[in-house]
Amino acid sequence: MDRPLGVQISRMLKERGVxxxxxxxxxxxxxxxxxxxxxxxxxxxxxxxxxxxxMADGYARATGRPGxxxxxxxxxxxxxxxxxxxxxxxxxxxxAISSCLADVTGRKGQLHQMIDQRAAxxxxxxxxxxxxxxxxxxHLIDRALRDFACGDSRPxxxxxxxxxxxxxxxxxxxxxxxRGRLIPNxxxxxxxxxxxxxxxxxxxxLGGGARGIAGAPVTALLEAGGFASFTTYAGRGIVPDDAPxxxxxxxxxxxxxxxxxxxxxxxxxxxxxxxxDLWRPRLCHRAEMIRVDRSQDRxxxxxxxxxxxxxxxxxxxxxxLAEMGAAGAEPGxxxxxxxxxxxxxRAEVDAEYPDVLPVADALRAMLPEDTMIYSDMTQFxxxxxxxxxxxxxxxxxxxxxxxxxxxxxxxxxxxxxxxPGLPTVAIAGDYxxxxxxxxxxxxxxxxxxxxxxxxxxxxxxxxxxSMVAAQIAPNAVIQRNPDFLALARAYGAEAAEPGDFGELxxxxxxxxxxxxxxxxxxxxxxxx
Numbered sequence: 001m002d003r004p005l006g007v008q009i010s011r012m013l014k015e016r017g018v019x020x021x022x023x024x025x026x027x028x029x030x031x032x033x034x035x036x037x038x039x040x041x042x043x044x045x046x047x048x049x050x051x052x053x054x055m056a057d058g059y060a061r062a063t064g065r066p067g068x069x070x071x072x073x074x075x076x077x078x079x080x081x082x083x084x085x086x087x088x089x090x091x092x093x094x095x096a097i098s099s100c101l102a103d104v105t106g107r108k109g110q111l112h113q114m115i116d117q118r119a120a121x122x123x124x125x126x127x128x129x130x131x132x133x134x135x136x137x138x139h140l141i142d143r144a145l146r147d148f149a150c151g152d153s154r155p156x157x158x159x160x161x162x163x164x165x166x167x168x169x170x171x172x173x174x175x176x177x178x179r180g181r182l183i184p185n186x187x188x189x190x191x192x193x194x195x196x197x198x199x200x201x202x203x204x205x206l207g208g209g210a211r212g213i214a215g216a217p218v219t220a221l222l223e224a225g226g227f228a229s230f231t232t233y234a235g236r237g238i239v240p241d242d243a244p245x246x247x248x249x250x251x252x253x254x255x256x257x258x259x260x261x262x263x264x265x266x267x268x269x270x271x272x273x274x275x276x277d278l279w280r281p282r283l284c285h286r287a288e289m290i291r292v293d294r295s296q297d298r299x300x301x302x303x304x305x306x307x308x309x310x311x312x313x314x315x316x317x318x319x320x321l322a323e324m325g326a327a328g329a330e331p332g333x334x335x336x337x338x339x340x341x342x343x344x345x346r347a348e349v350d351a352e353y354p355d356v357l358p359v360a361d362a363l364r365a366m367l368p369e370d371t372m373i374y375s376d377m378t379q380f381x382x383x384x385x386x387x388x389x390x391x392x393x394x395x396x397x398x399x400x401x402x403x404x405x406x407x408x409x410x411x412x413x414x415x416x417x418x419x420p421g422l423p424t425v426a427i428a429g430d431y432x433x434x435x436x437x438x439x440x441x442x443x444x445x446x447x448x449x450x451x452x453x454x455x456x457x458x459x460x461x462x463x464x465x466s467m468v469a470a471q472i473a474p475n476a477v478i479q480r481n482p483d484f485l486a487l488a489r490a491y492g493a494e495a496a497e498p499g500d501f502g503e504l505x506x507x508x509x510x511x512x513x514x515x516x517x518x519x520x521x522x523x524x525x526x527x528x
Contacts, residue, residue, distance in 0.1 A: 001171070002168040002169060002170055003168065003171075004035075004165070004167065004169070005134050005160070005164055005168075006032045006035055007031075007038065007039075008134065008169050008170075008171060008172055009035070009097070009141065009160075009165075010035035010038070010039040010041060011038070011172075012141060013039070013041065015175060016142075016145055016175045017065065018041065020041065020044060020067075020068070021044070021068045022043075022044045022046055022052040022059070022067065022069045022070075022414065023044075023045075023052045023070035023071055024046055024048075024052060024070075024076065025072075028074075029073070031099075031166050032097065032099070033070070044413070044414075044442060045442060046410065046439060047438035047439050048079060048438065048439070049071045049075075049076050049077075049080040050079050050436060051413075051439040052069045052070075052410075053069055053080040053082070053083025054086070054406070054411045054414065055069075055410045055411065055414035055417070056068060056069045056087075056414060057083055057086060057092050057094055058397065058412060058413065058415040058418070059418040060092050060094055060414075060418075061092055061397045061411070061415065063419070067414060068095045068097065069097070071096060072099055073099045073101060073112040073159075073162070074114050075112060077096075077098045077157075077159070078114075078120065081123075081124050083404075084124040086402040087155040088124050088125060088126065088154050088155055088402070089400065089402040090208075090234075090399070090400055091153045091154055092154075093148040093153040095141075095148075096125075096155065097157075098157065098158075099162050099165060100130060100162070102162060104116075117159060118130050118157075126156055130159050131159070131160045133164055134164065134167075134169035141158060142172075145175075151180050151182070151294050152295075181312055182315065183312075183319075189309070191307065192309065192323075193324045195288060195290065196267070196320075197324070198265075199225070199226075199265035200226075200264055201228070201332035201333055202266070202267065203227065203229070203230070203263035204222065204225070204228070204230075205231070205232070205267070205268045205271060205273075206229065206230075206239065207234055207268070207269070207272065207273075207277070208271070208393075209294065210271070211237075211238060212312065212313050213238065213317045214237065214392065217317045217318070217321075218238055218317070219240075220317075220321055221317050222239070224321055226331040227245065227267070227331075228246070228247060228338060229245060230246075230251045230260075231249050232249065232251055232277045233276075233386075234398075236385070236389075236393065237392045237393035237396075238393045241390070245335060246338070247259065247341060248387075249386055250345040250386060252277070252278055252280075253345045253386075257280065258284075259341065260283055261285060261286050263286075265287050265288055266285045266289040267290045267292070268292065268305070270313050273303040274401065276400050282303070282304060283303060288306045289307070290306070290307040291303070291305035291307065291308050292311055292316050293308075294310065346386075346387050350383075352465075353383035354524070355526075355527040355528070356455075357383060357387060357527075359522060360384045360388055364388055364389075366508050367425065370395070371423040372395050372397070372419060372423070373395065373425050374409075374424070374426050375396065375397070375398045375407075375428070376406065376409075376429055376432040377399060377403055378427065378428060378431075378432055378455050379429065379455065380429065380455035381427055384427075385398060397415070405435045406432055406433075407432075407436075408427055408433075408452075409436050410442075411426075412425065413442055413448060413450065416443075417446065423512055424448075425451050425453060426450065426453065427453045428453070428454055429455050429456075430456040430484070431459075431460055431479060440452075440487075440488060440491040440519075441492075443493070443517040447516055449513065450511070451511035451512065452488075452493075454519055454521045455522055455523075456484065459477050463477050485519065485521060488518075492516060493516055493519055494510070494511065494518035494519070495519045496511075497521040498520065498522070500526070501526075504520070504526070
């Protein structure tokens with residue numbers, strides 16, 4: 001039966017597995033809201049489209065399913081561009097569906113008018129397309145969902161003209177199913193295995209794209225190849241932190257370049273080896289590098305690889321282990337040298353970020369093992385992501401590449417919605433929290449037992465340190481902060497300011513049992 005297209009789109013999304021939509025209704029996209037309740041979809045009302053986008057991102061990271069957001073024409077779309085840019089940088093499957101004007105050439109001065117809305121979104125999305133009638137809208141939504149299912153997890157944008165949303169449309173039809181699994185070329189695997197058999201000091205580097213090999217596969221790989229290993233920040237938890245030949249997530253420490261130069265073969269799986277992974281121009285390896293990734297775009301990036309294999313991490317490791325056989329290699333690396341390096345690098349972090357590590361160590365002991373953490377661009381996270389061991393991968397999410405402020409709170413809300421009954425935590429700095437602080441209202445409305453750990457040092461500490469290092473007199477790095485505890489209570493949230501680690505543990509325990517969010521203010525004095 002023909003129904004308004006907005007109704008059909010919500011029904012279509014529900015039939016294709018979408019249970020939650022984040023967004024804000026407006027006069028231009030209200031037709032999308034006509035069918036939400038009828039379809040049985042939960043809608044989470046954000047306070048700002050930026051918050052909606054980060055919620056969709058956090059939901060996607062927590063569940064592995066696409067995060068979907070509804071936004072209006074013009075400012076609604078521009079407000080969500082920052083979250084879409086973050087999702088693009090970190091390869092997170094977010095689908096933004098917006099309304100748009102039907103004619104921006106012949107008519108001027110319309111409400112929410114932009115010169116080229118579709119093109120604006122294309123700058124931060126894998127693709128951005130417009131639908132002027134139902135068939136195209138259905139095709140684009142299915143294309144986005146199929147891309148996500150087949151492993152292309154970068155965000156997509158679909159805009160639908162207002163007249164099309166208001167018009168009657170036939171049902172969308174059955175879903176186009178598809179799930180891709182990239183199997184490596186056997187000849188490439190055999191060549192990689194031959195190089196590994198000859199290597200005496202091979203190095204394994206694992207990024208977020210290698211999460212699928214955590215557990216038995218990565219243990220078998222480490223033993224078969226005699227590897228020492230690093231993970232990127234996004235890859236933490238793939239290798240057990242107590243593995244004797246594991247250097248941890250210290251890849252960005254300057255001395256790691258010397259260590260990697262000592263390897264006689266480097267195998268990189270699921271990492272772009274980007275600036276924010278290394279904080280130097282190159283990995284600094286001297287030996288051959290085998291690089292494995294499912295993205296052709298990333299494989300063609302010049303990072304010094306001599307062998308590039310397009311495959312999913314899981315199938316590649318399966319085939320490599322079969323090719324190498326059961327006999328394990330005698331490691332050329334010594335556990336003692338690795339333990340010494342890790343101790344030195346931890347001391348460097350402690351010196352760079354005074355007062356953070358004692359608090360981070362205490363927090364880690366307090367949190368349940370399956371806690372999912374969302375952090376903001378804050379000194380606390382910069383230090384913790386190097387030294388905080390993860391029991392499992394994919395449980396600490398950070399705005400790595402795009403590096404936006406304001407990520408943690410709304411992303412944690414999305415993550416908590418996606419994992420009901422499981423512990424979720426937000427970690428934010430005093431400046432970054434103020435970017436998206438109003439999303440506290442959404443967390444209160446949802447009744448989420450969400451601890452929000454606020455690291456309040458009263459300034460832009462990392463920027464101040466950078467200015468000093470560059471011999472620039474620190475300027476505009478100290479701001480007047482509000483009474484965060486009073487603000488939290490004004491929203492209906494709980495608030496606490498522990499004076500010692502015992503009180504911090506009590507505040508966390510109460511926060512996980514509360515019927516709403518709790519803001520927990522921590523200052524550097526907590527470590528003293």
